[in-house]
Amino acid sequence: MIEDMLRTPAAVQDSERHTAHNYHPLPVVITSAEGAWVTDVDGNRYLDCLAGYSALNFGHRHPTLVAAAHAQLDRLTLTSRAFIHDQFADFCRELAALCGKDLVLPMNTGAEAVETGIKVARKWGYQVKGVPAGQANIVVAEGNFHGRTTTIVSFSTDSDARADFGPYTPGFRIVPYGDLAALTEAIDEHTVAVLLEPIQGEQGVVVPPEGYLPGVRRLCTERDVLFIADEIQSGLGRTGATFACEQEGVVPDMYLLGKALGGGIVPVSAVAADADVLGVLKPGQHGSTFGGNPLACAVATEVVRLLATGEFQRRSAALGERLHAGLRGLIGKGLVAVRGRGLWAGLDIDPALMSGRQACERLMERGVLAKDTHGSTIRLAPPLVITEEEIDHAVAQLTAVLAD
CATH class of the missing domain: 3.90.1150.10 (Aspartate Aminotransferase, domain 1)
Known part of the structure; x- marks a missing residue:
């Protein structure tokens, strides 16, 4: 006893x-x-x-997700992206369709998806928008939580997440969350993206003021800036829609996804965008040994199919x-x-x-x-x-x- x-x-x-x-x-x-x-x-x-x-x-x-994992474990778990496996095409095609985007780039963790989004936005800025080399900036919001890598904590305003991890990565401008005027002022000719959570989770499930996200969308379109929505926590059904952005009638240029995409079984993340954005990447410029592995794709494809029913x-x-x-x-x-x-x-x-x-x-x-x-x-x-x-x-x- x-x-x-x-x-x-x-x-x-x-x-x-x-x-x-x-x-x-x-x-x-x-x-x-x-x-x-x-x-x-x-x-x-x-x-x-x-x-x-x-x-x-x-x-x-x-049960559907566990069955998919068990079946795949008996067949194939990893090839690396050096080869193509038979689960990859279905996952990318069906996730792209769910997002309404042309392309998907699979990774593992949410932080990796955010890092991928940052890299893609900068490369897009230099190759498509014409920003001078090394001058790209990205606007982010106070109270954000996008992960814990050294680059990501460089633009965190949480002292616990940021303190004593410097020197910090430059190239980010921080504005108050929900303040469209401040965002407008922060964007200049070298801004390549606005990176936001549609609802700030770690900050305490903070919902922005009505009209803010549509305002961000309009501003990004007008100023030729990518709108990157970090839907890692808020996406995939959590808020009553596939994406939190949907409830404001907003479609971002890039979705960052993770967490629920792995069904609670394996870590899966992804970046989804159209070809004019994700198409800037060429072989050897970005990747992951485990990103898009067969086990992850088998589980995540079933996740996408569960969501496709609504x-x-x-x-x-x-x-x-x-x-x-x-x-x-x-x-x-x-x-x-x-x-x-x-x-x-x-x-x-x-x-x-x-x-x-x-x-x-x-x-x-x-x-x-x-x-x-x-x-x-x-x-x-x-x-x-x-x-x-x-x-x-x-x-x-x-x-x-x-x-x-």
Whole structure:
């Protein structure tokens, strides 16, 4: 009995003993999962309301995706791009069609997709727009989160992500998110791209003002600048549409995709754009050993096919309304504000009550997993397979935490 009681604390300590402390996870050790639920080493079940930061949009171990992975594991897992494999064409063709773009460039992680987008935008600027060599600049937004490479953190405004990792990569201009006037002023003849998250996830699921994204689209068109939408977290059904940009009637020049594209099984990312943009790359100028590997393509193709039916987008929209209605009912009862779209929400807790970390710890004790960010803010991003009853359960547990 005593050993059983100590099992989780011991497993937590063991997991921390030989790893760099670049994360501060909740003290839960997960051993299995299915759908919207995970189970820890002691057999306790938790409703997963983070879904791997949207990497698990289709839930844990979605049967269609697991079957695709198993089938491919028995056949072929890696060739490198030195050769062509039989899963590659279907994946690229079907993802390009989902995005409404000519071409796809597969990579592995979201950060790689962002780095790829930056490189492509600069090369496009020099070869197509005619920007003088070495003079290209890209405009980004305060509060952004695009990854953690040295180039990407160079234009982060989060001190934790940026401090002590210099010298920093030049060529970026930072403006306030949602401020179209500031963006207009920042663009000059050497600007090659505007890189934005349609909804800022890490910042606390911040939705821009109405009309901002259409304004960005118009401005980029007028000034001959690429509009790059980082839909790594916001895309692939999360907000109630295939892409968050859709809800503003906006089509960017380039989509950056990741997380959910791998179905929670393998890391898969991609850049999607038309041939006049992605076509600037020639053999040897960019690539990845594992990017577009057979296992990744087999799983990601099934992800694209799940999205092609529209079922998950509709679920996210309908269930998101239920989630947000429940959360808005807690404003003034412990919550200060609620933001988001679809099955994605940022909640600002009254800091006089507790921190975001404390709220997540208390939710964990009640069988719900969520993640804090920036002090008293927590994020909810349950998998799109969650049910109405499970949403109500999550809201009820949050209600109890705030009341306590």
